[in-house]
Amino acid sequence: MTIKRPVSIAMAVVPIVCLLLYLPALQCGFVTLDDPDYVLNNLLIRRLDRDMLVASFSQAHIGWWMPLTWISLAIDYHFWGIEPFGYHLTNIVLHAVNAGVVVLIADRLLRGTVAKEEPGWHYPAMLILAGLLFGMHPLRVESVAWVTERKDVLNGLFSFGAILCYLRYAERKESGSDGAGVAYCAALALFALSLMAKSASVVLPAMLLVLDWYPLARGRQGAWGRLVVEKLPFFALAAAMSAITIYFTRESQYLVSLDQFPLWDRFIVSGNAIIAYIRYLIVPVGILPFYMIPDPIPVGYIITSVVAVMLCVMLLWGGRRHPAVAATWLLFLLPLLPVLAFFQNGDQSYAARFTYLPSVVPSVMAASVIAGGYRKAAAGGMVRGRMIAAAAILLAVFYAGMTVRLISVWKDPESIWTRVIEVAPEVISYKERGKLYYVGGRYTEAAADFTAAIKIATGTFQSSIFNLYAFRGEAYRSAGRFDAAVQDFSTAISLFPHPSYYYHRALSLKALGRMKEAEEDLTRAGAENGPLGWYEKGEG
Numbered sequence: 001m002t003i004k005r006p007v008s009i010a011m012a013v014v015p016i017v018c019l020l021l022y023l024p025a026l027q028c029g030f031v032t033l034d035d036p037d038y039v040l041n042n043l044l045i046r047r048l049d050r051d052m053l054v055a056s057f058s059q060a061h062i063g064w065w066m067p068l069t070w071i072s073l074a075i076d077y078h079f080w081g082i083e084p085f086g087y088h089l090t091n092i093v094l095h096a097v098n099a100g101v102v103v104l105i106a107d108r109l110l111r112g113t114v115a116k117e118e119p120g121w122h123y124p125a126m127l128i129l130a131g132l133l134f135g136m137h138p139l140r141v142e143s144v145a146w147v148t149e150r151k152d153v154l155n156g157l158f159s160f161g162a163i164l165c166y167l168r169y170a171e172r173k174e175s176g177s178d179g180a181g182v183a184y185c186a187a188l189a190l191f192a193l194s195l196m197a198k199s200a201s202v203v204l205p206a207m208l209l210v211l212d213w214y215p216l217a218r219g220r221q222g223a224w225g226r227l228v229v230e231k232l233p234f235f236a237l238a239a240a241m242s243a244i245t246i247y248f249t250r251e252s253q254y255l256v257s258l259d260q261f262p263l264w265d266r267f268i269v270s271g272n273a274i275i276a277y278i279r280y281l282i283v284p285v286g287i288l289p290f291y292m293i294p295d296p297i298p299v300g301y302i303i304t305s306v307v308a309v310m311l312c313v314m315l316l317w318g319g320r321r322h323p324a325v326a327a328t329w330l331l332f333l334l335p336l337l338p339v340l341a342f343f344q345n346g347d348q349s350y351a352a353r354f355t356y357l358p359s360v361v362p363s364v365m366a367a368s369v370i371a372g373g374y375r376k377a378a379a380g381g382m383v384r385g386r387m388i389a390a391a392a393i394l395l396a397v398f399y400a401g402m403t404v405r406l407i408s409v410w411k412d413p414e415s416i417w418t419r420v421i422e423v424a425p426e427v428i429s430y431k432e433r434g435k436l437y438y439v440g441g442r443y444t445e446a447a448a449d450f451t452a453a454i455k456i457a458t459g460t461f462q463s464s465i466f467n468l469y470a471f472r473g474e475a476y477r478s479a480g481r482f483d484a485a486v487q488d489f490s491t492a493i494s495l496f497p498h499p500s501y502y503y504h505r506a507l508s509l510k511a512l513g514r515m516k517e518a519e520e521d522l523t524r525a526g527a528e529n530g531p532l533g534w535y536e537k538g539e540g
Contacts, residue, residue, distance in 0.1 A: 006124035010103045014131030019096040021136060021400055024407045025145040026092070029084045032413040032432070033289070034148040037062050038073065040082060045074040060248035063345070068196040069151040087147045094153040095144045099135030101160040106130035106364040108167035109215055122371065129392060130367035134359055138284040138402040142352040145410035146289075151198040152356050158194035159201040159357055162187045166208050170216050188233055195241040201357060202241050203334045205234035210334070214327035249345065256344040269293055269341035271305025273350035277336065281355065281362065284402055286423050289409060289416045291349040293341075295459030324365065331361040427453045427461040427468075434471060443479035447472050466495035467534050474504055474532055482508040498535050499528035 030040060039045065044052060044061055052074055056067035072090070080086030106127050134140070143152040169183035194201040212218040212227050219227060249255045280287055294301075312333070319326030339354040370392050378385030409419040417433035420426065434449030450472035457465045473488030489505035492498075506521035 007104065007107045007127060009124045010107075010127035010131060011100050013128050014103050014135060015096040015100040017132060018099045018135040019092060021403060022092040022095065022144055022407065024404060025088045025410070026085055028088055028145055028407065028410045029412050030082075030147060031410065031416055032436075033146070033416065034062075035146075038148045038150075039077070039087065042073070044070055045077045048074045048078045063249055064199070065244050065248050066151055066196060066198055068193060069154055069198065072150055072154055072197075084147065087150070088145070091144050091147065091150060091153055094150075094157055095135065095140065098153060098156045098160055099131045101157070101164055102134045102360055102363065103127050103131040104164050105160060105167065105360065106367065108164065108171070109211075109361075109364055110368055122374075126367050126371040129370060129396075130364045132396055132399070133366055134363035136396060136399040136403055137281075137359065137363070138287055138399060138406050139280055139352045139355045139359065141287070141403055141406040141410070142289065143356045145407050146353070149353050152353050155194050155198035155201055156356050158190045158197060159204060160360065162190035162194060162201075162204060163207070163211075163360070165190060167211070167216075170212070170218060174216075174218065188237070191234055192237055195237060199241050199245045200335065200338050200354075202238045202245075202338055205231045205238055207331055207334050208234065210327050210330045214323040256346075261341070261344050265297055266341040266344060268297055268301045268305045269344075269349055271308040272301040273340055274308040274333070274336065275304040275311075276350050277332075277355055277358070280352065281359065284399070287352055287402075287406060288420050288423055289352075290420055290429070291351065291424075292347055292426055292428055293349045295461070328361055328365045332358045334358075425452070425456070427457050430456075431468065431471070434475070438471070438475055438478070441478075443475045447475040447479065447481075450475060464496075464534075464536060466492040466498075466501075469495070470498075470501055470504070470532055473508070477504065477508045477511070482511045486512070496535065496537055497524075499525045500530070500532055500535075503528050504532065 030036070042061070044055060048071075053067075053071065056070045056074075059065075061070060073087070076087050076090055110126070110130075143149045143156075165183050165187035169180050169187055172178070172180040172183060191201070191204055194204070208231060209227060276291075312329070315326055315329040335357040336354065339351075341349075370388065374385055374388040374392075377388045409415050414433060414436050417429045417436065420429040421433065430449045430453035434446045434453065437443070437446035437449060450468050453461070454465060454468045454472070457468065461468075469488045470492040473485045473492065476482070476488060477485035485508040486505055489501050489508065492501045493505070502521040503525035506518040506525065509515075509518035509521060
């Protein structure tokens with residue numbers, strides 16, 4: 001059997017499978033993690049006109065300059081308003097297209113060394129596997145099922161397109177074929193568009209140089225100087241984007257300062273994150289929507305950081321003997337650099353969404369390795385070959401099952417924090433779910449979550465634990481447990497006498513008929529009569 005159009009077959013299969021796999025995400029809503037800032041309360045996207053376009057390109061919003069992301073969300077708002085269905089549909093379609101582009105990238109990377117050895121259905125099967133290993137991997141769920149991560153799948157569309165066009169350019173340039181200039185300009189334009197969606201692709205010029213080394217082998221006979229000059233327009237765009245990002249993040253104070261987060265801690269957290277990404281890439285079990293930097297940072301982080309350094313040195317040292325391994329490692333590591341703790345912009349230690357671009361080449365190489373294993377096994381007997389094929393199918397089924405399960409985690413804010421609590425309970429997860437329970441009128445459950453948070457509070461949360469006592473006190477008051485509420489507010493006041501705490505204790509004292517004490521608290525509260533906030537010492 002000879003298949004004349006293996007790439008077309010893979011291109012038809014992979015996007016359809018990914019589209020069907022992610023359809024359950026259409027039932028997800030918005031979540032409290034950034035969705036209010038990006039969509040629900042974002043006045044910028046409420047119009048789709050010239051002023052909106054000018055504002056998108058001339059200003060930063062929520063600390064970032066990413067005009068194409070805002071325009072994309074504005075288009076969705078124009079058609080869907082604040083109905084989450086449409087936003088999720090766009091994310092799913094973009095991801096399905098991206099998985100198809102990964103098939104084309106795999107074809108360009110592997111056709112020179114593998115295609116001639118793969119008769120019949122073997123080659124399209126390998127391309128399908130490459131696309132599915134990327135598109136179906138559970139690490140993709142966060143990028144697809146979370147509306148805010150429109151920037152991720154949109155950046156992926158342009159970044160993957162830029163890589164594909166560059167591979168076409170390199171092929172035509174080396175063979176002297178027509179169209180090399182057009183492919184180069186297309187790659188450069190798509191790279192610029194990727195930066196306008198999300199700045200994480202700023203390292204793409206360095207990734208192209210790695211591809212020049214392997215598998216393209218364009219660096220022979222002292223050609224590296226020419227290859228670097230060839231990338232100068234890409235590096236110029238990357239430098240411009242870096243300057244824009246630094247300017248706007250400084251202006252908005254979005255990046256965490258070195259005083260708050262010292263360089264040594266950043267190095268340790270980054271090293272641990274690299275090992276975590278490798279672990280979840282290979283064994284995608286226990287993936288969470290949120291990984292907070294622990295306070296204090298545990299000793300285990302130092303150990304994993306040392307392992308990360310040793311692994312990096314080992315893989316790069318063996319680059320001459322095993323260029324495929326070294327190149328794959330670099331193409332995994334380079335796109336992670338902008339999202340490691342060296343450029344910390346929040347309190348997350350690492351995140352599944354950060355693996356979107358880094359996972360492309362490892363997925364392609366994994367498919368190639370599995371295909372090579374199949375060839376060797378099949379040469380030794382049909383049974384062995386079938387065992388490898390069955391293992392690949394089981395892997396895809398496992399990915400699909402895990403992905404569908406993780407999509408349900410993004411159904412609503414409660415499901416997110418419940419998932420975190422089930423796997424790795426932290427103070428912030430109990431606190432956030434407790435607040436959700438309180439808003440939903442589930443006061444007893446809210447109090448239970450605040451109690452759990454108080455029991456495990458350490459570090460920064462221990463120093464501001466008065467907030468947790470106050471939140472629990474308010475949950476008790478709303479549940480009618482006024483004595484318990486007074487006790488918690490009194491504890492909070494003893495730790496940090498914020499006027500708001502006196503006001504809320506006064507409400508409980510009034511309910512108990514202790515009017516004189518309530519009036520005294522109201523006097524201490526002054527003009528403070530609003531809802532509780534999260535306070536730091538020095539306020540109030």
